[in-house]
Amino acid sequence: MSGRLLFLLLPFVLLASACGDRDREAEDTRGDRAAPTAAGDDVSAPASPTLQAIKRRGRLNCGVHEGLVGFAFTDNRGQWRGFDVDFCRALAAAVLGDADAVRFVPLSNRDRLAAVRDGRVDVLWRNTSWTMTRDVSEGVAFGGVNYYDGQGFMVRRALNLTSATELNGARICVQGSSTSQLNLADWFRVRGLDYEPVVLPGEEEARQAYAREDCDAVTADVSALAAARTTLPNPEQHAILPDVISKEPLGPITRQGDETWTAVVRWTLNGLILAEELGVTQAVARSDDESRDPRARRLLGLDGEFGAMLGLDRDWARAAVAAGGHYGEIFERNVGADSPLDLARGLNAQWNAEPGGLMYALPIR
Structure with missing residues (x-):
């Protein structure tokens, strides 16, 4: 190629090179943005020290009230019963596949948050209100609301x-x-x-x-x-x-800094609330139900790989519901019409009930 021709083509070569560099830069920037993960992708949760410890020991350590009728108490056979106790068992079923793989740790009002921070319990399921001070400066994280009180x-x-x-x-x-x-x-x-x-x-x-x-x-x-x-x-x-x-929104508490474990607790609670909305009872969860409702199929682990997102098995939510029923069944048995407390659902009714309440599950999809 002659020097003159090279001289004439040089500006075009440089322009093409610059355009290519800009294209690659834009491509690199887009690559930094996490693409939405499809439910069918092979995904796994970030490592959770708490979840790993639970699986190693084969048991969930669940902090509960020292003795509150309807919520957490021991019966005349020494067995733990109650609203919060059933959520502990549901969580154990979701994580370990065994609702009985729970060690209940009775905690006083004064010791409850310290027990979470110190790792004496993996989760606190005790009547504790979600407040700004606790959420921001106590070293704990709330996984949701399982009872709206006052x-x-x-x-x-x-x-x-x-x-x-x-x-x-x-x-x-x-x-x-x-x-x-x-x-x-x-x-x-x-x-x-x-x-x-x-x-x-x-x-x-x-x-x-x-x-x-x-x-x-x-x-x-x-x-x-x-x-x-x-x-x-x-x-x-x-x-x-x-x-x-x-206003006293009560809910489960975990340690700050283990977001994956907090997500496990949050989505187990949401799974129980969603199960009531979709009519997935304990009996349904224990059966070979092959629902045609795509929402129920995702909940039951029939479609998608949502368990993997949490580091759990595919049927984690089915196991949680099978342990003691959906949210409504847990409520009625322990504190509602079928219990000595006979509390009305009130604010704890489903959002689409008549009359409606505040219970509104996040979608699994």
């Missing part, structure tokens, strides 16, 4: 009270170092009412003080008050006032 008051029917506003000047038993104590102070301050706080170290001590008539009322989450009432000598002589003075 703080109330229980009084003796003999007082003939119809509203908490009539408690002006009353002695009120409350658990110390709790959101209940803070909510109580806020509520009375806003209304310009006086009260005498009778602060006890724990829920059980507050209930016992109320039973001894050391106070005129006891305040706690409404679900805890309903449980406490069943333990009193004459439950019918006590009433829970209609006032609900706070």
